[in-house]
Amino acid sequence: MLNIRFFSEAKKPRILCLGAHADDIEIGCGGTILRLIREVPEAKFYWVVLSGAEERAKEARQSAQVFLRDAGSKVINVQNSKESYFPFFGAEIKDFFEKLGKELSPDLVFTHYRNDAHQDHRLLSALTWNTFRDHFILEYEIPKYDGDIGNPNMYVYLDETDVQRKIKFICDVFQSQNEKQWFTEDTFRSILRIRGVESNSPSRYAEAFYCRKMVF
Ligand SMILES: [Zn+2]
DSSP states (O other), X not given: OOOXXXXXXXXXXXXXEEESSTTHHHHHHHHHHHHHHHHOTTOEEEEEEEEXXXXXXXXXXXXXXXXXXXXXXXXXXXXXXXXXXXXXXXXXXXXXXXXXXXXXXXXXXEEEOTTOSSHHHHHHHHHHHHXXXXXXXXXXXXXXXTOOOOOOSEEEEEOHHHHHHHHHHHHHHOGGGTTSTTOSHHHXXXXXXXXXXXXXXXXXXXXXXXXXXXXX
């Protein structure tokens, strides 16, 4: 397997993290972000959450601060699009992306998987590709009731410390989600373990992504 380094040329890589809902970025790529902060301390993070009303918005901001605590540079932006209704407000969200695309030229973009079963996630993924089509995009996965887990093609090893930190941060901050049957430590650890098996991770854990296009 090829073991590559992110950002071989970028001096201060700009990393854009996009999430439809308050906890998506953390669940999808929180461990990779923790690893990147440690290994690429000069990176600048742009953390954008498209929806969040009151408590969810507060949790989203708090969580971004926790995950990006050691990042050298960060911008956190929480919008208030109505959760579960994204396709019906597509023009507004598209306008937001148009603006974002003019302001930013990221070296790496994290977004939702294009075949995610949640309509908000799919729209965000499509708009990410509309706006940042010639950028390096990695699509992350979110376990859910609908059962849309697929076959990713890129893996990031996570050590046990980052696994523990990721899970603890998510469960500590997103108290509003604790009643949901799937929002548990074992869900978050299980998916990392399965991806660790698939990638033969020395630590046993990995986050997995879909990479449509990569240029060397
Ligand atoms: Zn979501």
